[in-house]
Amino acid sequence: RTVLGIETSCDDTGAAVVDEVGNILGEALHSQTARHNQTGGIIPNVAKELHTQKVESVVQDALNSAKMRLEDVDAIAVTVKPGLIMSLRVGLVHAQKLAHLTRHQLIPIHHMEAHALTARMIERVEFPFMVLLASGGHCLLAIAKGIDDFLLLGTSQDTAPGEAYDKVTARELNLIKMPEFEHLSGGASVELMAKQGDHTIFPRVHVMTSRADCDFSFTGLKISARRQILAEYQRLGLDQNQLLPNTSDICAWFQYNVMYHIGRRLQRAFIFTEMKELLGTSKTLVVSGGVASNAFIRLNLEHICSMYGYKLVCPPQKLCTDNGIMIAWNGMEKILSGTNYLQDADSLQVVARSQFGSDISKEVK
Numbered sequence: 001r002t003v004l005g006i007e008t009s010c011d012d013t014g015a016a017v018v019d020e021v022g023n024i025l026g027e028a029l030h031s032q033t034a035r036h037n038q039t040g041g042i043i044p045n046v047a048k049e050l051h052t053q054k055v056e057s058v059v060q061d062a063l064n065s066a067k068m069r070l071e072d073v074d075a076i077a078v079t080v081k082p083g084l085i086m087s088l089r090v091g092l093v094h095a096q097k098l099a100h101l102t103r104h105q106l107i108p109i110h111h112m113e114a115h116a117l118t119a120r121m122i123e124r125v126e127f128p129f130m131v132l133l134a135s136g137g138h139c140l141l142a143i144a145k146g147i148d149d150f151l152l153l154g155t156s157q158d159t160a161p162g163e164a165y166d167k168v169t170a171r172e173l174n175l176i177k178m179p180e181f182e183h184l185s186g187g188a189s190v191e192l193m194a195k196q197g198d199h200t201i202f203p204r205v206h207v208m209t210s211r212a213d214c215d216f217s218f219t220g221l222k223i224s225a226r227r228q229i230l231a232e233y234q235r236l237g238l239d240q241n242q243l244l245p246n247t248s249d250i251c252a253w254f255q256y257n258v259m260y261h262i263g264r265r266l267q268r269a270f271i272f273t274e275m276k277e278l279l280g281t282s283k284t285l286v287v288s289g290g291v292a293s294n295a296f297i298r299l300n301l302e303h304i305c306s307m308y309g310y311k312l313v314c315p316p317q318k319l320c321t322d323n324g325i326m327i328a329w330n331g332m333e334k335i336l337s338g339t340n341y342l343q344d345a346d347s348l349q350v351v352a353r354s355q356f357g358s359d360i361s362k363e364v365k
C-alpha cells in the first residue's frame, strides 16, 4: 500500500509517496525561504501565492519520482492543522481536487503529530516514548502513547524557539541578507555562524529558574538578544545594516541559551516521567522540528539523555524540517492502525491553532 502526502502548512510546499514499511518512493519539496528572506519574514499572502503556484508541480514531481500515477496510490494525506490558514487551505483544496479526480478519500493530518511520528519511519520506536518538538511555531514535550494519543507535558508559554532564531538573531544580525545564507532558514544560518563563536560573550539568560514544570519560554531570551545586539551596534558605532564583527560570538551565545533552556526543561520532564512511571523500561526520547535538527542542540541532548538512561532518536535533518514525507507517513500509520481515519474530502476544513494531545502540564510540578 502507498500514501501520497501533501504539506503546505507554512512556507514549504512538500509532497511524497511512502509505502507501509517507510520506504520513500518519491518526494518533492519547494522551499520559500529565499523569497521570505528578502522581506525579513513570512508574509502570509506571499506564502499562499507561492504554494498556489507550486502545489500542482510539486505533487506531480513526487509522483513522477515514484514512477506512479495518482490512481496508483491508496490514499491521500494532507495537513489540515495547525499552521497559516491561507497556506493550509492551498494544500487542502488541491488534495480535494485530486480526491475528486480519483475518488480517493482523504486522511486529515495534524502537522505536529506528523513531526512527532517521523522517527518511526526511520527505525522501530515503540510506544510509549517521550517526544520533544522544537520548531518555527512550537516547543513542546509530550509522551506519545499511540498514533493519535499524546500526553502534553509542557509547551512554550510565548515565543517558539525557531521564531527567536529567525525574527531576532538572524534578522537583526543581517544574516538573512547575506548571499551565502540566501537559501537557509534563520536557524540554519545562526548555527553555521555559531560554530566559530564564543558563547561566553554575554552572561547567560536565566529563564523559568523557579518553575518546576516542563513549560518553555523564549521571549526573555528574544528580548535579551535584541537588547544585546542593539547595544553592540551602539558600542561599535556601526550602522544597523552592517555586519557586527562579533556576529559569531552572539550567535553562539544565543544558541547556547536556547540549548540550555531546552536541556533544563527536558531534565524536568525526565524526572516527572520517572515519578509518574509514564514510560516503560525502555526509555526513548524522539526529537524533531527544525530547531531540533541543530547539531549543537542535538549533541547536548545526547549528553543529557545518556545521563538519564534515555536513548535519543533524531530523524535526519531533512525530515525534521517541514516535508511531505512525514505527512505521507502519518497517513500510512493511520491506515496501518486499522481505525478508519479516511474522510469524505468535502467535509474537511483547515484550523490555525490546535491542541496537541491531552494537556497534563498543570500536573507537572
Ligand code: ATP
Residues within 6 Å of the ligand: 009, 010, 011, 082, 083, 111, 115, 134, 135, 136, 137, 138, 160, 161, 162, 163, 165, 166, 185, 186, 187, 188, 191, 289, 290, 291, 292, 293, 294, 295, 320, 321, 322
Ligand atoms: P511548526 O512545525 O511549529 O508549525 P514550522 O513548520 O515552520 O513550524 P519547521 O519547518 O519544523 O517549523 O522548522 C522551521 C524552523 O526551524 C525555523 O524557525 C528555522 O529557523 C528553524 N531551524 C531550521 N534549521 C535550524 C537549525 N539548524 N538550527 C536552529 N533552528 C533551525
Ligand code: FE
Residues within 6 Å of the ligand: 111, 115, 135, 136, 289, 290, 321, 322
Ligand atoms: Fe513544522
